[in-house]
Amino acid sequence: xxxxxxxxxxxxxxxxxxxxxxxxxxxxxxxxxxxxxxxxxxxxxxxxxxxxxxxxxxxxxxxxxxxxxxxxxxxxxxxxxxxxxxxxxxxxxxxxxxxxxxxxxxxxxxxxxxxxxxxxxxxxxxxxxxxxxxxxxxxxxxxxxxxxxxxxxxxxxxxxxxxxxxxxxxxxxxxxxxxxxxxxxxxxxxxxxxxxxxxxxxxxxxxxxxxxxxxxxxxxxxxxxxxxxxxxxxxxxxxxxxxxxxxxxxxxxxxxxxxxxxxxxxxxxxxxxxxxxxxxxxxxxxxxxxxxxxxxxxxxxxxxxxxxxxxxxxxxxxxxxxxxxxxxxxxxxxxxxxxxxxxxxxxxxxxxxxxxxxxxxxxxxxxxxxxxxxxxxxxxxxxxxxxxxxxxxxxxxxxxxxxxxxxxxxxxxxxxxxxxxxxxxxxxxxxxxxxxxxxxxxxxxxxxxxxxxxxxxxxxx
Amino acid sequence: xxxxxxxxxxxxxxxxxxxxxxxxxxxxxxxxxxxxxxxxxxxxxxxxxxxxxxxxxxxxxxxxxxxxxxxxxxxxxxxxxxxxxxxxxxxxxxxxxxxxxxxxxxxxxxxxxxxxxxxxxxxxxxxxxxxxxxxxxxxxxxxxxxxxxxxxxxxxxxxxxxxxxxxxxxxxxxxxxxxxxxxxxxxxxxxxxxxxxxxxxxxxxxxxxxxxxxxxxxxxxxxxxxxxxxxxxxxxxxxxxxxxxxxxxxxxxxxxxxxxxxxxxxxxxxxxxxxxxxxxxxxxxxxxxxxxxxxxxxxxxxxxxxxxxxxxxxxxxxxxxxxxxxxxxxxxxxxxxxxxxxxxxxxxxxxxxxxxxxxxxxxxxxxxxxxxxxxxxxxxxxxxxxxxxxxxxxxx
Numbered sequence: 001x002x003x004x005x006x007x008x009x010x011x012x013x014x015x016x017x018x019x020x021x022x023x024x025x026x027x028x029x030x031x032x033x034x035x036x037x038x039x040x041x042x043x044x045x046x047x048x049x050x051x052x053x054x055x056x057x058x059x060x061x062x063x064x065x066x067x068x069x070x071x072x073x074x075x076x077x078x079x080x081x082x083x084x085x086x087x088x089x090x091x092x093x094x095x096x097x098x099x100x101x102x103x104x105x106x107x108x109x110x111x112x113x114x115x116x117x118x119x120x121x122x123x124x125x126x127x128x129x130x131x132x133x134x135x136x137x138x139x140x141x142x143x144x145x146x147x148x149x150x151x152x153x154x155x156x157x158x159x160x161x162x163x164x165x166x167x168x169x170x171x172x173x174x175x176x177x178x179x180x181x182x183x184x185x186x187x188x189x190x191x192x193x194x195x196x197x198x199x200x201x202x203x204x205x206x207x208x209x210x211x212x213x214x215x216x217x218x219x220x221x222x223x224x225x226x227x228x229x230x231x232x233x234x235x236x237x238x239x240x241x242x243x244x245x246x247x248x249x250x251x252x253x254x255x256x257x258x259x260x261x262x263x264x265x266x267x268x269x270x271x272x273x274x275x276x277x278x279x280x281x282x283x284x285x286x287x288x289x290x291x292x293x294x295x296x297x298x299x300x301x302x303x304x305x306x307x308x309x310x311x312x313x314x315x316x317x318x319x320x321x322x323x324x325x326x327x328x329x330x331x332x333x334x335x336x337x338x339x340x341x342x343x344x345x346x347x348x349x350x351x352x353x354x355x356x357x358x359x360x361x362x363x364x365x366x367x368x369x370x371x372x373x374x375x376x377x378x379x380x381x382x383x384x385x386x387x388x389x390x391x392x393x394x395x396x397x398x399x400x401x402x403x404x405x406x407x408x409x410x411x412x413x414x415x416x417x418x419x420x421x422x423x424x425x426x427x428x429x430x431x432x433x434x435x436x437x438x439x440x441x442x443x444x445x446x447x448x449x450x451x452x453x454x455x456x457x458x459x460x461x
Numbered sequence: 462x463x464x465x466x467x468x469x470x471x472x473x474x475x476x477x478x479x480x481x482x483x484x485x486x487x488x489x490x491x492x493x494x495x496x497x498x499x500x501x502x503x504x505x506x507x508x509x510x511x512x513x514x515x516x517x518x519x520x521x522x523x524x525x526x527x528x529x530x531x532x533x534x535x536x537x538x539x540x541x542x543x544x545x546x547x548x549x550x551x552x553x554x555x556x557x558x559x560x561x562x563x564x565x566x567x568x569x570x571x572x573x574x575x576x577x578x579x580x581x582x583x584x585x586x587x588x589x590x591x592x593x594x595x596x597x598x599x600x601x602x603x604x605x606x607x608x609x610x611x612x613x614x615x616x617x618x619x620x621x622x623x624x625x626x627x628x629x630x631x632x633x634x635x636x637x638x639x640x641x642x643x644x645x646x647x648x649x650x651x652x653x654x655x656x657x658x659x660x661x662x663x664x665x666x667x668x669x670x671x672x673x674x675x676x677x678x679x680x681x682x683x684x685x686x687x688x689x690x691x692x693x694x695x696x697x698x699x700x701x702x703x704x705x706x707x708x709x710x711x712x713x714x715x716x717x718x719x720x721x722x723x724x725x726x727x728x729x730x731x732x733x734x735x736x737x738x739x740x741x742x743x744x745x746x747x748x749x750x751x752x753x754x755x756x757x758x759x760x761x762x763x764x765x766x767x768x769x770x771x772x773x774x775x776x777x778x779x780x781x782x783x784x785x786x787x788x789x790x791x792x793x794x795x796x797x798x799x800x801x802x803x804x805x806x807x808x809x810x811x812x813x814x815x816x817x818x819x820x821x822x823x824x825x826x827x828x829x830x831x832x833x834x835x836x837x838x839x840x841x842x843x844x845x846x847x848x849x850x851x852x853x854x855x856x857x
Contacts, residue, residue, distance in 0.1 A: 005793040151802035177590055177765070183589055186803040189765035193807045201767040205591045207600065208563045216603035220589070223596045266675070386577050414797055417531035418538075418570035422577040439533075 004053040005434075007041050012065040020303045022076070025295045026090075035075045043078045047125070049132040050078065052059050055341050063361050064278055064319030067305040073281045076291035076300070080118070084292055088110060088169050093236040096159045098175035098184050098384060099334040102256075103289045104373055105225050109232035109240040113139070116159060116184075117334075118168070122292075124163040131241050142166065143442075150190050150214035155333070155412035155442060158187020164194030171235045172200045172406025174228055179206040179383060180354075181334075196358035202231045210300070210385065222374035232414050245369040252288055252363070255298055259286020259359045262305045265312050267350065267400045273311035273323065275454040276317035276339035276349035282308070286359040322346050326461040329402035330354075331393060331423065333409040334417045337454050338447070345455040350400040353393055357382035386419055390426035397431060404461045405435040406454070410442050434461060464653055464682040470664050473676070478551030478666055484510060490615070495571075496562030497732055497761040500751040502743075503609055504630040505670060506558060507616040512552050513635050513666030514541060514559070514819060515733055517712035520826040522547065530574045535798040536825045537707060538571045540828045545579045552667060558615050560608075562586040565763040565800055566574060584611045592756055592764050599843065605752030626746040633668055636738040638677040639665070643735050647683045647700075647727040647785045648691035652684055655726040656716060659734055663710050693727075695786040698849035699842045700727045702787035704778060704808070705821075706795040707733035714831065715793055715822060716840075722839040728785030730778055731793075732761060739777075763800035775811055789818045789845040791838065796825040 016036055021029045044051050062354035064070050088094060095106055097114040106113035114122065146161035147154060162168040177185035192200055204224045229240050263283050265279075266273060266443055274282070281290075285301040288294040320340070325348040332354065339349050353356075363369075363376040381392035386415055397405060406422050409417040417439070424435035436457055440450060478521060481491055494501065494507040502584060504511040514835030515537075523536050524538070534542075545549045559581050561572035567584065577584040586608040589597035613619055639662060646658040661680065665673045684691075684808065701724040708715065708731055719726055732738045743754035759777040766772050794802045809819040820841040824830055 149806060151805065152801065153797055153802055155801065178566060182763075182799060183803075185765045186799055189767060190803060190807070192767055192769040195809065203765055203767065205588050205589050205597065207587050207589060208566070208569055209585045209587045211587070214603070214607070216600060217587075220596060220600035224591070227596075365717045386573050402600060409531075412533060412797075414531070414535070414799065415566055415570065417533035418567065420531055421529055422574055426577075437531075 003340040005044075005048070006053050006063070006207075007044070007234055008036070008065055008071070015066070016068050016071060016341045020299065021031060022072060022296050023299045025293050030075075031243055035072060038079065039071060039075055042440070043075075046128040047130070049130050049135045050074075052132050054132050055338070064275060066319070067274060067278055067307065069300050069307060069460075070278045072300045072303075072456075073285070076293075076296060076433070077121070078125075080292060081122050083088060084122045087292070091236075093171045093232060094169070094231065095172040095174045096170050098177070098179055098181065099287075100180050100354055100358055100380075101176045102287060102361075102373075102377065103294075104248045104252045104363065105229050105245065106174075106232065107251065107288075107294055108245040109229050110236060110238070110244075111232045114170075114292060115289065116156060116293060118289075119159040119162050119168065123166055123168050123195075149194070150187070153412050154183050154187070156181055156182055156183035156187055158190060160187060160194065162235060163199055164191060164196050170199055172202065172231060173337075174200070174202045174204060174231060174304060176206045176377070177203040178208060179380075180415060181413065182453045183413070193400050200231055200235055200378055202228060204228045206377070208381070208383075212375065212384070218256070218371060218374045218378055221378060222368070222370040223369050225374055230391075242369055245373075246365070249363045249369055249373065250365060251298070252293065253365065254285050255288040255301060256292070256359045256362055258298075258301050258305055259283055262286070262308055263351070263356075264399075265305070265308050269312045269315070271317045272316055272321050272348050272350070273308050273316055275321050275343060276316060280339065280349065280352070282334070283359075284355050287355070321348055324460050326400045326404060327400065328458075329393075329397045329400055329405050331405060332420060333413045333440070335442070336411050337406060337438070338451055341451050342454055342458060347373050347458040347461070350402055351396055353389075353396065354360050356396070357392070375453045386422045387426060389417065389419075390423045393423070394430055397427065397433065402433065404457060405433055406433065406438050406457065408438040408440050412442070419447070464657070464680060465681050466676055466683055467657060467661065469679075470625060470661065470668070470676055473668060473672070474664055477557065480669075481510065481512070481552070481555040485555060485557070490557040491531055492558045492612075493553065493556035493559050494560040496560075496568050496588075497564040497763070498562045498752070498755045499610075499735065500605065500627040500749050500755050502625065502795050503605075503620065503748055504612065505632070506625040507612050507618065507620055509558070509612070509616065510669070512556065515663070515666060515707070516540060516550060517707075517708035517709040518542060518714065519543075519711060520828070523826050526587070529578050530571065533797055534570065535567050535706075536568045536796050537709065537798070540826065541571055543642070544572055545575050545581065548579075550757045551682065555676035557582070558612075560586070560612070562588050564761050567797075567799070569735045584608060584615070586752075588756070588764070590591050590765055592760055593766065598753060598756065601756055602749040602753060605748045608752075609748040618679070620748065622746050625748075629743050629746060629751065631674060633743070635665060635670065635674050635677060636741060638674065639735065639738050642677065642681050642684060644693070645688065645691045647693045648688065649694050649696045650688050650691070651725075652687045652691075656720070657730070659716075659729070662734060663739070666710075668685070693784065693786055695788070695849075696821050697725055698788065698846045699724045700785065700787045700789075701725065701842070702727065702736075702785055702790045703729040703731060703793060704790050704800040704819075705731070705801045705805070707731050707821050708793060709733050710824065714826075714828070715824065715834065717747075718831070718838050719791060719836050719842075721833065722842045724791075724838070724842045727787050730759075730781055736777070761800065769807075769811070775808070778808070778812075779815065782812075783834070784816075787817075788849060789820065789841065791817050791841065792821045794821060794823045796823070818848075825856055826850055827830070
């Protein structure tokens, strides 16, 4: 049986061409016409896998063809690898970071900050013509090499497989460490024995335990941020000023505000204005790091907010969303459930704590920028004590009117797995909402078993 | 050969839980601590009875702990959580307050989980990842002061420097005596085994500190009488050094396998062994001074260090290997113990440059892998024996 392939319908082209341009960091602009051409001509040749209709992979990108920003996030994903190559050629500094952290200091230092997923996207996007099967196999092979050099129990390998084993020209491995994931700090350390001696390493030390209440902890983290900026400056050969940092903070605050407003709009109506995938891909823009270009993310986010407001006003229901879906809130590691298959089972994902918690922490725009940034970072709700984190999550659950909660963690993600039980216990006790803990296999070898459990939970709801 | 004081220590350990129960009846408070950088002297100087929470080897408790802290947490932490759940361990039963540190993030998570589910009063000492940097030390000093303040609140009194000085002196004497005793276990005449010294070190986690020092001094006197001048040399061809994840009381699986396979253990750098007692230099009698003394020791593997060449943990490993005249390293990693599993291959490669073979044994507390471990350990010991013989032949 041949593969089912997806193509954008010409019926939606005219409407799409009326939508906004995307503006990039370097001031360049891409028009809707150019995007359409890419998505219908170049994209299917380079990345046929992303045009396969394969629900097991959760590949549902851009099925809502009437949502222009959905096509645009697809475009940004497909062009990601080529854009990174171009940026590197133009002398841009590129840093490996952690998921779930803001990137204001990296933006200030004119550095592209890539979380683990994006580093992988860059690497794997270099090879063209792969179907889903080949793409997955390639990802597994490179990950396996990192496991061999570190630990087969690692969930997160700190980009080792691409920076050391591969040849990705990352300049600095510089994540906030201990934030949410201990594997990342071990991953950073592992680079010290890799063959790539050129990559700079720095742990931006995010301390644990009630740190937001301690002035000395905020000062310590602020000093770490200064060291980070100094390291990035060394890598790019230019000095970052406080004004640069203020500009970056204001820019990212704008992204965080827009993302919050977008999420509030989405939650304000009983009729979900998008499906789960689209919601997720739009809210994820709020950190502005998602596509390796803060301005591009911001321009799509601005447009998305307008469109969602319009949809909410007109009572438009998102593509392929069932009537009265069961609303799921997802907690835990940097992964999620298969959203499209869960929708087919009668649910919709209305929120996640990961990639959201840090977007809700605005940075004060007066005073010492490093101190303010450090304070906002140490206040991330996701990083607080069990009770505090659970209490914040309950607020999100109530705002999003979720019917059920799934705490999902990757195999090997002991930092999140360890607190999964108490957090869902607290939420269940306080809200009475059903919860369950879901362990996800990073390598997709248990898709069916995992979906069975999710579907059973949805059925129970 | 039998060291009489060791018998006394075993007996005193049997009596210790009841002693703690009586002490608590009389108004004393017991602080159960776990971690690598908990400055025990501060706990002691505030009049608490410090007891180290370190137990292992019980896969049933590991399963119980997994219900609260997930099956993806390291087996040691799961067993601790399981033990708090059941509350049958005689030492855990006697704890009034817990003092955990965040050197290992899983240890920190255990503190959170125990606090949440079992309503224990937990004081946590945060530990910086960038431990070697001045900024991190400044931060840690604040944390140590905060840790002290939280304990003072619970003690109902302030810490005074004179008492702290007495505690530091007592602990320094303990460390010094342990170090002297440790030399004997690796010596040619083998008047005391590594296993006996290891048990002796762990007895100090539980016994009254003054009494413990006195027992150590008696042990040292006995040893000195038996062997005036211990000489460490490669007397047999299977001298094994143990490194990696901790081996707490209750867990002797790997140790017994090495013994059965004919290996002689002559040294370790385990968190549960001699390592925490080495190189602890307290320069100032204050909470900050004590805490910095701890932080400046050989670092724990949970704290990342980004330059391989100047890594003090690896330097210390080399130093101890050289002192003990070990032929090979058995590197013990517990399931999901990230600090050590992440470094296994790197450590193997580093030691290979010095011609020292390393065998990683990755295990948990279940008995199901016993035979597989035994086969691997036997093969490793056979391999280093053959290697030693070849070296001897070549020398001849």
